[in-house]
Amino acid sequence: MTTSDWMDLLLAILGGAIRVGTPFLFVSLGECLTEKSGRINLGLEGVLVFSAMAGFGGAYLSNSAWVGVLVAGACGALLALLHGLLCSLPRVSDIATGIALMLLGSGLAFYFGKPLIQPQAPQIPSLVLGAWSSSPQVQSALSINALFPLGVLLAGVMAWGFGNTRWGLVVRMAGDSSDAARALGYSVNGVRIAATTAGGFIAGLGGASLSLYYPGSWNEGLSSGQGLIAVALVIFARWSPWRCLGAALLFGGAGAIGPALQSIGVSGGYYLFNAVPYALTLAILIATCSPSRAVKGAPMELNVSR
Amino acid sequence: MSAAPRPWHASAENIALPVLALAGALLLFGLFVWLGGHSPVEAWTLLFKGAFGDAFSWQNSLQRAAPLMLTALAVALPARAGLVVIGGEGALVVGALACASVPYVFAPPANAFGSALLMLAAAIGGGLWVVLAGALRQWRGVNETISSLLLGYIAIALFKHIVEGPLRDPASLNKPSTKPLAEGLRIGPIMGADGFDSWLGDVHWGLVIGLVLCLLAGLWLSFTAHGMALRVVGGNAKAARLVGLPSTRLILVACAAGGGCAGLAGGIEVAAVQTSANASVIAGLGYTGILVAFVARQNPWAIPPVALLFGGFGAAGSLLQRRMDLPDASVLVLQGFAFVLILASEALRGKLFQRPPLPRLRRVPKPPTAAPVAASTVVPLPTRGADETPAPLVSAGGKA
Numbered sequence: 001m002t003t004s005d006w007m008d009l010l011l012a013i014l015g016g017a018i019r020v021g022t023p024f025l026f027v028s029l030g031e032c033l034t035e036k037s038g039r040i041n042l043g044l045e046g047v048l049v050f051s052a053m054a055g056f057g058g059a060y061l062s063n064s065a066w067v068g069v070l071v072a073g074a075c076g077a078l079l080a081l082l083h084g085l086l087c088s089l090p091r092v093s094d095i096a097t098g099i100a101l102m103l104l105g106s107g108l109a110f111y112f113g114k115p116l117i118q119p120q121a122p123q124i125p126s127l128v129l130g131a132w133s134s135s136p137q138v139q140s141a142l143s144i145n146a147l148f149p150l151g152v153l154l155a156g157v158m159a160w161g162f163g164n165t166r167w168g169l170v171v172r173m174a175g176d177s178s179d180a181a182r183a184l185g186y187s188v189n190g191v192r193i194a195a196t197t198a199g200g201f202i203a204g205l206g207g208a209s210l211s212l213y214y215p216g217s218w219n220e221g222l223s224s225g226q227g228l229i230a231v232a233l234v235i236f237a238r239w240s241p242w243r244c245l246g247a248a249l250l251f252g253g254a255g256a257i258g259p260a261l262q263s264i265g266v267s268g269g270y271y272l273f274n275a276v277p278y279a280l281t282l283a284i285l286i287a288t289c290s291p292s293r294a295v296k297g298a299p300m301e302l303n304v305s306r
Numbered sequence: 307m308s309a310a311p312r313p314w315h316a317s318a319e320n321i322a323l324p325v326l327a328l329a330g331a332l333l334l335f336g337l338f339v340w341l342g343g344h345s346p347v348e349a350w351t352l353l354f355k356g357a358f359g360d361a362f363s364w365q366n367s368l369q370r371a372a373p374l375m376l377t378a379l380a381v382a383l384p385a386r387a388g389l390v391v392i393g394g395e396g397a398l399v400v401g402a403l404a405c406a407s408v409p410y411v412f413a414p415p416a417n418a419f420g421s422a423l424l425m426l427a428a429a430i431g432g433g434l435w436v437v438l439a440g441a442l443r444q445w446r447g448v449n450e451t452i453s454s455l456l457l458g459y460i461a462i463a464l465f466k467h468i469v470e471g472p473l474r475d476p477a478s479l480n481k482p483s484t485k486p487l488a489e490g491l492r493i494g495p496i497m498g499a500d501g502f503d504s505w506l507g508d509v510h511w512g513l514v515i516g517l518v519l520c521l522l523a524g525l526w527l528s529f530t531a532h533g534m535a536l537r538v539v540g541g542n543a544k545a546a547r548l549v550g551l552p553s554t555r556l557i558l559v560a561c562a563a564g565g566g567c568a569g570l571a572g573g574i575e576v577a578a579v580q581t582s583a584n585a586s587v588i589a590g591l592g593y594t595g596i597l598v599a600f601v602a603r604q605n606p607w608a609i610p611p612v613a614l615l616f617g618g619f620g621a622a623g624s625l626l627q628r629r630m631d632l633p634d635a636s637v638l639v640l641q642g643f644a645f646v647l648i649l650a651s652e653a654l655r656g657k658l659f660q661r662p663p664l665p666r667l668r669r670v671p672k673p674p675t676a677a678p679v680a681a682s683t684v685v686p687l688p689t690r691g692a693d694e695t696p697a698p699l700v701s702a703g704g705k706a
């Protein structure tokens with residue numbers, strides 16, 4: 001490969017990091033909010049698939065991508081609300097409920113999504129930031145999903161909100177010490193249901209990004225575990241919204257390696273390159289977790305990282 | 307006073323709660339198709355016709371139940387040791403690959419012994435895959451639910467890479483596959499080659515393997531010291547540590563046994579159904595197995611009937627599709643409803659066979675000094691003991 005080939009590859013991966021990383025960003029922010037309140041929602045994988053389908057359907061029927069985005073968020077919130085309510089019942093574990101939602105979410109998505117596999121829906125617009133360059137590679141790398149800046153903003157708002165607002169403190173208190181929250185008169189279950197639902201809405205935006213921007217269509221293999229990776233990313237990001245952003249970009253880049261190599265003509269090991277994000281997630285979990293202590297920054301009531 | 311739950315309460319609830327949850331799921335499914343403008347009664351009728359209506363649908367259901375029993379064991383055995391492992395799909399795929407790749411390494415004798423070697427390879431492959439998730443949890447503290455699912459995706463990618471690459475049979479044009487297994491290595495129907503007209507039809511030996519392994523797993527957990535130690539580790543890790551049980555070793559054994567079962571399911575799919583490893587092996591059997599294990603409350607003896615039921619629903623799926631024009635995912639929706647309700651039903655535990663409600667409050671007798679009885683002396687009855695009993699299997703998120 002020549003130097004220019006390498007440059008193209010690098011640019012394709014950088015552009016792909018944002019393109020592929022946007023759903024990771026939203027799902028991990030949603031999971032971050034949920035976990036801060038003391039519950040883990042493994043069902044965000046189901047939420048992602050279901051909201052991707054719903055967003056696509058909404059955009060297709062209303063002929064507006066932004067209506068689709070809202071529908072995706074609302075459907076994600078609805079499914080997450082079910083998780084929140086179920087987990088509030090006595091003796092119902094959040095991990096098991098998450099697995100159930102994973103199955104239910106994809107089942108519902110495949111059921112309703114059957115007629116949506118063929119049609120085209122209006123897409124979320126791109127922000128073209130690369131007009132200054134004459135290179136088509138640079139231009140394509142800097143043509144950014146309009147949801148991405150929204151996600152960055154959201155990460156900032158969440159990071160600030162957790163530290164500086166009443167609601168942020170209440171959510172963190174429910175996650176760190178349910179006794180303290182109860183003593184101050186807050187309903188722990190109520191806070192957690194609210195946080196899970198809001199997290200589902202945010203994750204739903206990631207679903208919209210999948211079906212309405214990249215890859216930009218609906219099919220049954222659309223997510224294939226991206227929601228789960230995002231859940232694992234939150235552990236790696238040690239429950240900080242800003243680090244979720246970094247982790248999402250890193251994983252977007254890893255996911256973009258396969259398509260980027262293909263675009264310059266390397267086609268061997270297609271499946272292996274597609275598996276890179278999963279292997280990377282596992283490697284990062286192995287490096288981050290420890291058998292003897294909880295991961296630094298983990299909400300105390302959470303049992304995912306122990 | 308509310309009495310402590312009598313022993314039959316617990317065992318009656320173990321059956322009544324799943325039955326109620328499944329009935330609820332069927333009701334919800336009826337409502338769901340009704341909202342879509344279909345007749346719920348027709349859907350229910352077709353579900354049971356397609357599953358258990360005639361000899362052919364029975365054969366289809368039994369055929370599908372065989373791998374579900376094994377993938378359910380892959381969830382249930384680690385669950386009894388306190389782990390929520392959902393890597394059955396990955397272990398199944400690895401098992402299928404291991405089984406199909408043995409003939410590439412050496413030529414096994416084309417007889418029952420050769421088949422057994424293939425099955426052994428499948429079980430070892432699947433077992434190692436799930437042990438990996440267990441080991442990462444024990445030694446690195448990695449959440450086993452997440453890691454086992456990630457390993458599943460990695461397994462599928464490896465499978466596709468190898469089946470479409472190094473091990474691809476050049477003769478498989480449209481559907482990349484490995485070389486088909488030699489005739490003598492395949493697993494045949496129970497009734498023999500010409501038993502096609504018998505009631506079992508062409509149901510293969512995988513069904514017997516599944517039944518026997520469920521039976522053995524139940525015996526192991528209930529009647530051996532080793533199995534009991536495993537249940538102690540799963541029920542109360544602190545107690546297990548105090549009495550000096552080798553928790554890590556027991557957990558890894560449970561993972562190996564469970565993963566081995568799922569791997570075997572993959573091997574059987576190859577040797578009895580597909581005759582070679584190809585993408586048809588990846589059919590979500592591992593995911594349905596999770597549901598079967600949860601409905602069976604992680605009890606190996608309860609797995610076969612539950613697997614038969616869900617195998618039957620799977621068999622009925624195509625009938626729903628043909629006759630009512632429902633999407634093929636309708637069975638997945640039914641499964642999702644069943645999973646949600648089976649978890650929710652745990653909240654009813656201890657309340658199902660309660661006596662008529664007793665007065666919740668009782669007045670403390672007046673003290674002899676005849677002091678005025680303040681409102682604070684009204685004390686609630688102690689809550690019933692059954693409500694506090696932890697259910698380690700379903701609320702298995704708790705770890706030591």
